[in-house]
Amino acid sequence: MAKRELRPLAEALRSEGLSVPAIAAELGIARSTAFRWTKHLPREGPAQAIARRKAHAKAMTDARWSEHRLERDTERAEILASAAAEVGQLSDRELLLSAQPSTGRKAPNQPRPGGLSSCAFQLRHRSRSR
Structure with a gap:
């Protein structure tokens, strides 16, 4: 199939909610080509897939920053306790x-x-x- 014929297929796949790498693999084209062909299309798709991606991104962010947040919160609590003890009632x-x-x-x-x-x-x- 000629590339000219693949472009409408790529747009249709993107409208169905497929990612650019998935479209590239499906059609046997470069990811950069798939992106250029579909970048003007909004990322629509099943709400469950979008929610799943958001949940995954949040889980990854929480896993990366949880230790830092715990240290920060502990330090803040110590500072507040120290200030409260110094100032008193x-x-x-x-x-x-x-x-x-x-x-x-x-x-x-x-x-x-x-x-x-x-x-x-x-x-x-x-x-x-x-």
Whole structure:
């Protein structure tokens, strides 16, 4: 069969939902040719095949990134727990005051006494000065 006669067949196969490599194998043509002939067609096909491909892609992504996500989530939980322990329980007033801009000027990167974060430092020193 001449290539000219294969093009409508490739378009029909693509409309049925076949992938470019499957079309190339079916018709005995190069994948690049199959792609050029069918790239203008939307990828339509059975909804189950599309859903299966999406589920497979999600499973592969989850398998690749699950360890990283677990490490990231563990690190975030440790940071939050550390910050909560450092700041302690805040009253509504302290919480409101902590959102206000600082009036005292400190040089950037200047360490705070006792290794406190700026929020905890401000809360301690505001309550003492009043």
